Amino acid sequence: MTDESLAWAEFGDTLRLPINKKDYLLDIPWEEAAFVPQHPLIDIGSGSGLSTVTLGERFPDSEILSVEPDPLMRSLLMVRIAEREHLRERTTVLPDTINATWLPDQCGGALLFNVIYFLGGRARDRFWQRMAEVLVPGAPILLSRSYGGVPERTVERKLTGTATMGRHEYQRYFEATPAFDNRMEITNTYVVLRDGEKVREEVTKLEAWGLDEELVLDEIPIGKFGIEEINDRYFAIRRLPDIRR
Numbered sequence: 413m414t415d416e417s418l419a420w421a422e423f424g425d426t427l428r429l430p431i432n433k434k435d436y437l438l439d440i441p442w443e444e445a446a447f448v449p450q451h452p453l454i455d456i457g458s459g460s461g462l463s464t465v466t467l468g469e470r471f472p473d474s475e476i477l478s479v480e481p482d483p484l485m486r487s488l489l490m491v492r493i494a495e496r497e498h499l500r501e502r503t504t505v506l507p508d509t510i511n512a513t514w515l516p517d518q519c520g521g522a523l524l525f526n527v528i529y530f531l532g533g534r535a536r537d538r539f540w541q542r543m544a545e546v547l548v549p550g551a552p553i554l555l556s557r558s559y560g561g562v563p564e565r566t567v568e569r570k571l572t573g574t575a576t577m578g579r580h581e582y583q584r585y586f587e588a589t590p591a592f593d594n595r596m597e598i599t600n601t602y603v604v605l606r607d608g609e610k611v612r613e614e615v616t617k618l619e620a621w622g623l624d625e626e627l628v629l630d631e632i633p634i635g636k637f638g639i640e641e642i643n644d645r646y647f648a649i650r651r652l653p654d655i656r657r
């Protein structure tokens with residue numbers, strides 16, 4: 413069995429690039445999100461850094477904070493930023509989880525793309541509190557509407573991506589079964605073909621929290637955040653000013 417982050421570090425960007433229509437990095441509703449770019453902007457769970465680059469390019473004068481606890485992903489992220497001078501000088505890579513990391517007092521918004529299902533219930537509660545502490549009034553958390561889902565029964569193996577590089581074709585297959593405590597056990601299979609013949613296969617297993625939108629939105633502390641549905645792909649969760657009596 414291969415470690416998922418090891419396999420994803422190797423195959424992930426090859427399978428994802430070039431960015432396609434279904435990807436949350438395409439057609440980001442920047443206007444509606446209304447980041448506050450005079451304050452630092454956070455990319456939460458940056459993975460290999462594609463989202464950090466997208467954020468940094470959209471706001472070329474802003475300070476960027478890129479939070480990524482996984483050492484393999486962070487290595488890819490560091491290379492991506494190191495190679496881009498215009499990002500390198502104003503991007504800080506933070507190696508802890510979002511709840512444990514240092515952050516400055518006043519931030520102007522955050523991307524939360526494909527990350528919420530990595531957080532358990534208590535971590536999600538702590539997360540909203542932490543964001544309320546560091547976001548200035550009006551700043552958004554731009555949330556991708558991707559929650560992992562809660563499968564009631566097994567999701568049969570299906571092909572979810574293909575890509576080529578040189579002589580090789582890369583394929584990724586996904587399957588899932590419900591597991592204890594509202595979690596999903598996910599099996600990913602990465603297959604490498606040359607001249608149509610399988611030359612390698614890596615199988616990984618991981619557990620993810622099965623979340624749905626209702627649960628995620630219900631947990632957002634009222635009074636601290638407003639919930640704005642932007643379109644069928646994103647919500648802006650906007651920091652409200654604290655009420656003083």
Ligand SMILES: C[S@@+](CC[C@H](N)C(=O)[O-])C[C@H]1O[C@@H](n2cnc3c(N)ncnc32)[C@H](O)[C@@H]1O
Pocket residue numbers: 436456457458459460462463479480481482485508509510511524525526527530531
């Ligand atoms: C599916 S990737 C998303 C990458 C990127 N946001 C994107 O959409 O391209 C999720 C990332 O979140 C990171 N992650 C998991 N738990 C986290 C936490 N508690 N705080 C911050 N990042 C976390 C994982 O290491 C992983 O790299």
